[in-house]
Amino acid sequence: MGELLLNVRDLETHFKTPDGTVHAVNGVSFHIKEGETLGVVGESGCGKSVTMLSCLRLIPSPPGKIVAGEAIFRGQDLLKMSAEEIRHVRGGQISMVFQDPMTSLNPVMNIGKQMAEPLMLHMNMTKEQARKRSVELLELVGIPKAGERLKDYPHQYSGGMRQRVMIAIALSCNPQILIADEPTTALDVTIQAQIVDLVKRLRDELGMAIIWITHDLGVVANIAHRVMVMYGGYIIEESDVNDLYSDPRHPYTLGLLGSLPKIHEEMHRKLFSIEGMPPILYQKPRSCPFAPRCNWVTERCWQENPPLETVTEGHRVACWVDTRNGSK
Amino acid sequence: MTADNNVLIKVDNLVMHFPIYRGVIRRQVGVVHAVDGVSFDIKQGETLGLVGESGCGKSTTGRTILQLYKPTSGNVYFKDTNLVKLRPERMRMMRREMQMIFQDPYASLNPRMTVRDIVGEPLMAFGEASGKQIDERVASLLDLVKLNPDFSSRYPHEFSGGQRQRIGVARALALNPSFIVCDEPISALDVSIQAQVVNLLEELQQELNLTYLFIAHDLSMVRHISNRVAVMYLGIFVELTERNELYRNPLHPYTQALLSAIPVADPVYNEQRRRIILEGDVPSPVNPPSGCRFRTRCPIADTICAEKTPEWREVEPGHFAACHKI
Numbered sequence: 001m002g003e004l005l006l007n008v009r010d011l012e013t014h015f016k017t018p019d020g021t022v023h024a025v026n027g028v029s030f031h032i033k034e035g036e037t038l039g040v041v042g043e044s045g046c047g048k049s050v051t052m053l054s055c056l057r058l059i060p061s062p063p064g065k066i067v068a069g070e071a072i073f074r075g076q077d078l079l080k081m082s083a084e085e086i087r088h089v090r091g092g093q094i095s096m097v098f099q100d101p102m103t104s105l106n107p108v109m110n111i112g113k114q115m116a117e118p119l120m121l122h123m124n125m126t127k128e129q130a131r132k133r134s135v136e137l138l139e140l141v142g143i144p145k146a147g148e149r150l151k152d153y154p155h156q157y158s159g160g161m162r163q164r165v166m167i168a169i170a171l172s173c174n175p176q177i178l179i180a181d182e183p184t185t186a187l188d189v190t191i192q193a194q195i196v197d198l199v200k201r202l203r204d205e206l207g208m209a210i211i212w213i214t215h216d217l218g219v220v221a222n223i224a225h226r227v228m229v230m231y232g233g234y235i236i237e238e239s240d241v242n243d244l245y246s247d248p249r250h251p252y253t254l255g256l257l258g259s260l261p262k263i264h265e266e267m268h269r270k271l272f273s274i275e276g277m278p279p280i281l282y283q284k285p286r287s288c289p290f291a292p293r294c295n296w297v298t299e300r301c302w303q304e305n306p307p308l309e310t311v312t313e314g315h316r317v318a319c320w321v322d323t324r325n326g327s328k
Numbered sequence: 329m330t331a332d333n334n335v336l337i338k339v340d341n342l343v344m345h346f347p348i349y350r351g352v353i354r355r356q357v358g359v360v361h362a363v364d365g366v367s368f369d370i371k372q373g374e375t376l377g378l379v380g381e382s383g384c385g386k387s388t389t390g391r392t393i394l395q396l397y398k399p400t401s402g403n404v405y406f407k408d409t410n411l412v413k414l415r416p417e418r419m420r421m422m423r424r425e426m427q428m429i430f431q432d433p434y435a436s437l438n439p440r441m442t443v444r445d446i447v448g449e450p451l452m453a454f455g456e457a458s459g460k461q462i463d464e465r466v467a468s469l470l471d472l473v474k475l476n477p478d479f480s481s482r483y484p485h486e487f488s489g490g491q492r493q494r495i496g497v498a499r500a501l502a503l504n505p506s507f508i509v510c511d512e513p514i515s516a517l518d519v520s521i522q523a524q525v526v527n528l529l530e531e532l533q534q535e536l537n538l539t540y541l542f543i544a545h546d547l548s549m550v551r552h553i554s555n556r557v558a559v560m561y562l563g564i565f566v567e568l569t570e571r572n573e574l575y576r577n578p579l580h581p582y583t584q585a586l587l588s589a590i591p592v593a594d595p596v597y598n599e600q601r602r603r604i605i606l607e608g609d610v611p612s613p614v615n616p617p618s619g620c621r622f623r624t625r626c627p628i629a630d631t632i633c634a635e636k637t638p639e640w641r642e643v644e645p646g647h648f649a650a651c652h653k654i
Contacts, residue, residue, distance in 0.1 A: 043518040043519070043520060043521075044518055158609045159382075160609055161609070188381040188382055188545055189381075189545060189546075189547065189586060189589040189590060189591075190381060190585060190586060190589045190605075190606045191381075191609070192589065192591070193588075193589035193591075193603065193605050193606075194605055194606070194607075196591075197603075197605050215518055215519055216519070216591060217519070217593040218548075218590065218591030218592050218593045219591045220593075221591065221592065221593050221594055221595045221598055222591050222592075222595070222598050241595050242595050242596065245593060245594055245595055245596075246596070255520060256519060256520060257593060258523075259519050259520045259522065259523035260519065260548065260593050261548045261549055261551060261552035262548075270527060270530075271523040271526055271527055271552065272523065273520060273521075273523035273524040273527055274520040274523075274524075275524070277488050277490065277521070
């Protein structure tokens with residue numbers, strides 16, 4: 001992998017709600033290198049999207065507020081930039097694909113216009129240049145008869161095609177980092193396979209780094225180099241992709257993997273389920289946030305929140321218990 | 329009518345076409361071929377999985393079996409009764425036997441009704457219970473789906489997705505049905521919550537001897553819960569067999585592609601396996617392709633596939649498929 005692109009340290013994001021301040025991200029640190037794909041996994045409400053949105057300062061404020069941390073992108077702190085500067089980064093050097101292709105395109109604007117917008121804004125292209133580039137981009141993501149389809153509106157595209165258009169828009173300004181927020185969750189498996197395949201191909205051709213947010217451990221296994229698992233606004237496990245699946249350590253990771261039915265397994269076994277649901281943290285937790293749902297929980301888990309510690313090279317886990325043998 | 333006494337639901341050449349109207353005088357200009365002649369049966373106590381992409385007609389099949397749509401043609405037998413021929417009032421009484429669990433736990437519960445009213449409504453509608461009895465029944469139903477009965481005066485928005493789905497299950501169970509259509513009951517839920525709901529459905533099936541038609545697009549979950557699995561494409565069945573057989577020995581090219589598209593949580597296995605990536609999208613059901621409907625995306629399609637509709641046949645004992653190439 002190449003050079004360090006984005007380095008996030010101790011990021012904290014809070015949301016003010018009528019019920020109190022929700023601690024959505026609690027001191028998250030991670031980095032991504034050139035050409036690398038980082039998978040971010042966790043259930044809804046575990047802080048994975050908020051972490052990435054915070055880096056791009058896309059958190060609605062109020063109620064959201066980034067209270068601490070830094071996000072160094074090529075020597076500059078994204079969190080300290082002026083509004084003008086960050087606008088140049090967004091959609092230009094760092095771009096994003098959102099989950100729902102049905103709602104993230106403007107329904108009353110044709111595809112050509114929506115594609116030209118970032119090109120004219122970030123790349124200073126003329127209308128004609130932008131049109132040409134849009135056709136190239138649509139061809140790149142595999143939309144047949146791209147030239148004719150620029151005049152079409154989003155409703156004339158299928159779900160998979162719309163997600164392709166979203167990816168084309170995100171790629172249009174040659175970003176160094178592409179953040180994909182559950183880009184395939186709303187799609188059928190066959191279309192999902194097409195999109196994953198497309199993104200992998202584009203990554204290899206264009207050499208950008210990808211942050212792939214998802215709750216599907218299957219998709220991550222297929223595309224990521226490195227994976228971080230989030231829970232309650234913390235990273236609770238982070239490792240190389242092969243390591244994570246062959247040697248998962250955190251009880252939450254074990255639970256997520258256990259709750260998936262295995263496709264190449266004939267025996268009928270009861271699915272492992274993690275009882276309860278993710279917490280909403282109204283204050284910084286003093287205990288491990290996973291303790292209430294954990295099967296391995298010990299006395300210590302209720303008293304101290306475990307820090308993220310290295311267990312083997314490149315594999316970090318935040319847990320007091322060694323789940324391989326149950327010792328503390 | 330049925331020779332096999334174990335068969336609970338028998339579907340015979342079911343067709344469901346939705347008309348398309350256009351213009352000021354609402355002239356009919358075409359039909360959506362949502363379901364185009366499917367035949368199968370579901371045995372007592374069995375779970376039949378039904379998979380396919382969105383828009384292939386799997387939900388329509390489920391709803392047409394329950395007579396929520398009046399089928400264009402074909403028959404649906406519940407035990408010995410032909411549901412299609414029943415008068416509305418008789419059909420209403422039959423509905424206690426067959427219920428449905430919906431996909432979206434956010435949209436399928438009335439936000440202005442309390443849990444007690446939601447779960448108790450079927451009891452009231454059929455005059456099964458009144459007053460105090462309803463409270464008792466609701467409490468025992470909530471207990472059955474592992475929700476705290478003390479929550480019965482709460483509203484749906486106070487519950488998480490998984491809990492709401494449990495409320496939906498409790499409502500479906502209120503009248504002691506024998507057959508339940510589960511229309512993508514877990515698609516809207518998180519992975520760990522999906523496992524909770526699937527485990528609950530399996531336990532209930534054993535306890536209450538329920539028969540399920542389990543509709544989903546997630547093949548790995550379908551394999552887990554089903555005894556037999558049917559694969560649907562553009563309004564027709566392309567393959568139907570026992571679940572392990574389907575995954576071990578898929579015959580139809582569409583089934584093979586679907587199976588290979590499943591993301592597997594195992595990076596080493598992913599490296600090794602051969603993936604078939606289908607080109608393009610599902611064609612429009614208004615104007616389905618001639619001959620075999622899958623031919624436009626099929627990697628092994630031939631001239632015969634465009635000319636002749638492949639016959640639905642028993643290729644091996646208990647293993648049905650419709651393809652010229654098998």
